[in-house]
Amino acid sequence: MNAARKKPEDKRSSPRAQPSQGNIPLGPLEKSIGYALRRAQVAVFADFMSHIGDAGLRPAQFSVLLVIRETPGLKQSVVADALGIQRTNFVAMVDELQKKGWLDRVPADRRSYALHLTEAGEAKIAEALAMHTAIERRIGRLLGPGGRASLLEHLRIIATTLADAERDDGQRA
Amino acid sequence: MNAARKKPEDKRSSPRAQPSQGNIPLGPLEKSIGYALRRAQVAVFADFMSHIGDAGLRPAQFSVLLVIRETPGLKQSVVADALGIQRTNFVAMVDELQKKGWLDRVPADRRSYALHLTEAGEAKIAEALAMHTAIERRIGRLLGPGGRASLLEHLRIIATTLADAERDDGQRA
DNA sequence: TATTGTTATACTCTATAACTATA
DNA sequence: TATAGTTATAGAGTATAACAATA
Numbered sequence A, B: 001m002n003a004a005r006k007k008p009e010d011k012r013s014s015p016r017a018q019p020s021q022g023n024i025p026l027g028p029l030e031k032s033i034g035y036a037l038r039r040a041q042v043a044v045f046a047d048f049m050s051h052i053g054d055a056g057l058r059p060a061q062f063s064v065l066l067v068i069r070e071t072p073g074l075k076q077s078v079v080a081d082a083l084g085i086q087r088t089n090f091v092a093m094v095d096e097l098q099k100k101g102w103l104d105r106v107p108a109d110r111r112s113y114a115l116h117l118t119e120a121g122e123a124k125i126a127e128a129l130a131m132h133t134a135i136e137r138r139i140g141r142l143l144g145p146g147g148r149a150s151l152l153e154h155l156r157i158i159a160t161t162l163a164d165a166e167r168d169d170g171q172r173a
Numbered sequence C: 001t002a003t004t005g006t007t008a009t010a011c012t013c014t015a016t017a018a019c020t021a022t023a
Numbered sequence D: 001t002a003t004a005g006t007t008a009t010a011g012a013g014t015a016t017a018a019c020a021a022t023a
Helices: A027-031 A033-055 A059-070 A076-083 A087-099 A119-143 A145-172 B027-031 B033-055 B059-070 B076-082 B087-099 B119-143 B145-172
Strands: A103-107 A113-117 B103-107 B113-117
Touching: A027 B059, A027 B119, A033 A059, A033 A119, A033 B033, A033 B059, A033 B119, A033 B145, A059 A076, A059 A087, A059 A103, A059 A113, A059 A119, A059 B027, A059 B033, A076 A087, A076 A113, A087 A103, A113 A119, A119 A145, A119 B027, A119 B033, A119 B145, A145 B033, A145 B119, A145 B145, B033 B059, B033 B119, B059 B076, B059 B087, B059 B103, B059 B113, B059 B119, B076 B087, B076 B113, B087 B103, B113 B119, B119 B145
Parallel strands: none
Antiparallel strands: A103 A113, B103 B113
C-alpha cells in the first residue's frame, strides 16, 4: 500500500500497454463480493496514502489517533480491541506514534497506561481528518446521496454478521 | 488473515469481557467508507479462510486459479496484471501453486510461460468455487435481492474511479 | 487467577531495484 | 529497445507463544 512513494518509471512509450490483451475475463470473480471488496479497499487506502500519507500517517495510525481523540484516557488494550488490533501488535504502533510525538502513555495504575494525544497529535489528526472528510465527500458524490449511506449499511451488515459467525465458530470448536 | 488456525484460548470465564467497556465510540470512523471497507473485507476474507482455507487455498491463490480456468494459456504477467499483482511478487505464487500440483507452466516462447490448470487444479478450484458460491449466496440473503447488486456496483465505481485517479496522479507527477 | 503490557518469532502481502534472457 | 521472468530485499500487517508485573 504505498501509493505515496515516487513512481520513477512512467515510460508508456507505446500507445497500448499489452499486445492482444484488451480485458482479461475474471470469470466468477467479477461477481464476487469478496473480490470487489478487496479491490475497492485497496483503491481507497491508496487514495488515503496519496493524500494523507505524506504526513507519515498510515490508515491504521489514523484510526488509532481518532479513537483516542474521541475518548482520551483509554487503555491500550481497549483501543486495540475496539479497532480489531491484537494488543501484542498494538505495542509497536503506540511506540511509533509516541516516538513521533503525537501520543502519550500516562500511567493509569502500575500495569496499564491511559492514552492521550499530545498537542502535536491533536494538530496532526485535525489536519488528517479534514483531508479524510474531503475524500469521503468525494466518494459521496461518486455514489450519489443515498448511495453512500446504502454502502455503509451494507458494509456494516457484512462486517458484523460475518465477524459474529466467526466468533460462534470459535466457541463451538 | 488466518482464521482457520486453531483458537486454543476460549476462556471467557466472566460474563462480561471488559470492565466499563461497553462500546467504545469510534468517532468519525463510524461514518468512514474506508474504515467500513476494511472491516468488511477482513470479515469476508476470514469467512473465506474458515470455509475454504482448510484446503490450503488462500483468497489470492483462489483468484489466480479462477482466472486461469477462465482463460487457459495466459502468460504469467498477464494474469498478474489482471489481478493487480506485480509480476515480481507473482513468481513465488505460481511456484507455490505449481508445487501443490494445481498449475503448470507450459513454455510459450523461450522467455514466457503459458499457465494451465492441472487436473488436480481443476478439481480443487471446482470444489473451492462451490463453497465460494455458497458464501456469496449467504451474503446475498443478508443484503436482500437488490442489495447485493447495489453493493457490487458501488464497489466497482469506487475501485475503478479511485484507481484511475491514482494512475492520473502518477502521470502528472 | 485474570489482566496488562511486553518480547520474540514467523508468515503473508506488497513494493523497489537490478539482473538475465529473449523478442 | 522493450518484454518476461526472476532474485534479493525491505517494510508493513497479522498471527501465536511465552513471559513479568500487577490487579
